[in-house]
Amino acid sequence: MKRPSGEFIFILIVLFAYFILFIFNYSLALRAFLASLNIVLRILPALVLVLFFMFLSNYFFDSKKIVRHLGEESGVRGWFLSVIGGILSTGPIFVWYPLLKELKDHGMRTAFIAVFFYNRAVKLPLLPVMVFYFGVPFTLILTFYMVLFSVVNALVISRIQFYKTEFKS
Amino acid sequence: MGREKIKQSFLQSLTSFEKVLPMLVGIVLLLGIILELIPKGFYSAFFSGNSVLDPLLGAVLGSISAGSPVTSYIMGGEFLKQGVSLIAVTAFILTWVSVGFIQLPIESKFFGKKFAISRTILAFFSSLLVAFFTVLTLNLL
Numbered sequence: 001m002k003r004p005s006g007e008f009i010f011i012l013i014v015l016f017a018y019f020i021l022f023i024f025n026y027s028l029a030l031r032a033f034l035a036s037l038n039i040v041l042r043i044l045p046a047l048v049l050v051l052f053f054m055f056l057s058n059y060f061f062d063s064k065k066i067v068r069h070l071g072e073e074s075g076v077r078g079w080f081l082s083v084i085g086g087i088l089s090t091g092p093i094f095v096w097y098p099l100l101k102e103l104k105d106h107g108m109r110t111a112f113i114a115v116f117f118y119n120r121a122v123k124l125p126l127l128p129v130m131v132f133y134f135g136v137p138f139t140l141i142l143t144f145y146m147v148l149f150s151v152v153n154a155l156v157i158s159r160i161q162f163y164k165t166e167f168k169s
Numbered sequence: 170m171g172r173e174k175i176k177q178s179f180l181q182s183l184t185s186f187e188k189v190l191p192m193l194v195g196i197v198l199l200l201g202i203i204l205e206l207i208p209k210g211f212y213s214a215f216f217s218g219n220s221v222l223d224p225l226l227g228a229v230l231g232s233i234s235a236g237s238p239v240t241s242y243i244m245g246g247e248f249l250k251q252g253v254s255l256i257a258v259t260a261f262i263l264t265w266v267s268v269g270f271i272q273l274p275i276e277s278k279f280f281g282k283k284f285a286i287s288r289t290i291l292a293f294f295s296s297l298l299v300a301f302f303t304v305l306t307l308n309l310l
Contacts, residue, residue, distance in 0.1 A: 011194070011195040014202075032206075035201040037201075039201065051183075051186055055182045058178035058179075058181045094192075097279040098188070110284060113280060114291075117267060118292055120267060132246075133243070133246035137307060141303050141306050145302050149299050153288070153295050156287075157284065157291065160283065
């Protein structure tokens, strides 16, 4: 018999949690469901944006081009594009998974995915809010260290992936 | 050729998106429960003023939370007003967006368990270091 996937088990657990909540605390379950709907409405523009980027990537870039810009040999350009991409990306992190997975399948370096994810703490449209609460110097210094450490993290992850490949082969 | 390629690219994108949709729905439904279960003011009750424990707590709380980064800025600002240290608040803001324990299953599914786990652990400890260096630099200037 085929083993159920982790994804299937996860969804089943969430649905079971709702089922239990509906039985024992109907109003809490309803509020949680409405909060989820609210999240969907908030992330909808980001989802549409991601879908659009995926379309653009499929239309304009083949594997060769992706490898040239974001592959192992892309050099400084690849690092720069990943940092900028992470800072400019909007919405929750998980809505970007499909696009990044697709780019990875076409040859994007794994380290750049880590760079993209780590550079999400500073969001350009939200900078005024951060400056309002923490001031300009804090925002600038934080951005600098965040970019620096995203590269360090990515290099470490590259090594881990490298060892994994070496070990397997 | 052009129209056909547009159609093909669009369908390809939709197919990739369809694959992630069930997991996305699961994550969003889980977030709904978490947001409703955690009462307001829950977070600030954790900080004790300890200069070593507070940053660690900030990082842990940020890691298990989710939502827009702006929420973390606002909450961080409120923590500061309540006397929580800037290092703890910075660690909280950083892990809020860069570490996601809730998203870990979906990240593993997309990029592999090893990548997701190592990235999460690294991001957690880096956030503590970035918080420390940011505040240190700020104090030196």
